Each structure stands twice: as structure tokens, then as C-alpha cells.
Amino acid sequence: MSKDAALLAIEQGLCLELRYDGFSRLVEVHAVGTSKTGQLCMRVYQVSGGSVSGERAGWKLMLIDKSFSAHVSTIRSDAPRTGYKRGDRDMLTIYSEL
Numbered sequence: 001m002s003k004d005a006a007l008l009a010i011e012q013g014l015c016l017e018l019r020y021d022g023f024s025r026l027v028e029v030h031a032v033g034t035s036k037t038g039q040l041c042m043r044v045y046q047v048s049g050g051s052v053s054g055e056r057a058g059w060k061l062m063l064i065d066k067s068f069s070a071h072v073s074t075i076r077s078d079a080p081r082t083g084y085k086r087g088d089r090d091m092l093t094i095y096s097e098l
């Protein structure tokens with residue numbers, strides 16, 4: 001996946017459907033940037049789907065390169081979610097945020 005789909009999801013206020021760690025997930029993208037380790041990442045609120053941790057919903061920092069596939073859905077995002085703060089401290093560079 002490229003960061004373009006995540007950026008488009010923020011811009012259009014839509015959810016992103018993706019395959020991550022072997023699970024299908026529906027997420028609301030809140031920020032896209034570069035992690036402290038230099039990897040493209042996105043701060044998301046997962047709305048539904050599976051998860052390695054078993055947490056089907058909640059805040060996650062996802063590496064964009066780990067997403068097998070992604071596309072902007074037609075489902076409206078409810079972002080920003082409670083608890084979201086601009087200027088994500090886990091990102092060195094932020095390309096776009098709510």
C-alpha cells in the first residue's frame with residue numbers, strides 16, 4: 001500500500017478498508033507520517049475487523065508497508081474520535097492529520 005490511499009481517506013472523510021497482519025480491517029485515518037524508526041505509518045481508529053492482539057476496535061499505529069491492500073471505502077468516517085490529539089508524538093514527520 002502507498003500512503004496515497006491513507007491521505008485520500010483523510011481528505012475525503014471516508015474510512016479505509018485494508019488487509020493488515022492477515023486481517024481485514026475498517027479504519028478511520030487520523031494522521032499519516034513517518035515513525036520514529038523512519039517507516040511510513042498512520043494513526044488510525046479501528047472500527048471493525050480482526051487484530052493480532054484481539055482488539056477489534058480502538059487506537060492503533062499501523063505501518064503502511066505492512067498493509068497488503070487498501071482502498072478508500074464509501075463509509076463515512078466519524079473522525080476525529082475521542083482521545084485524538086494533533087501532533088502525534090510517535091511520528092517524526094506528519095504529512096497530513098485531522
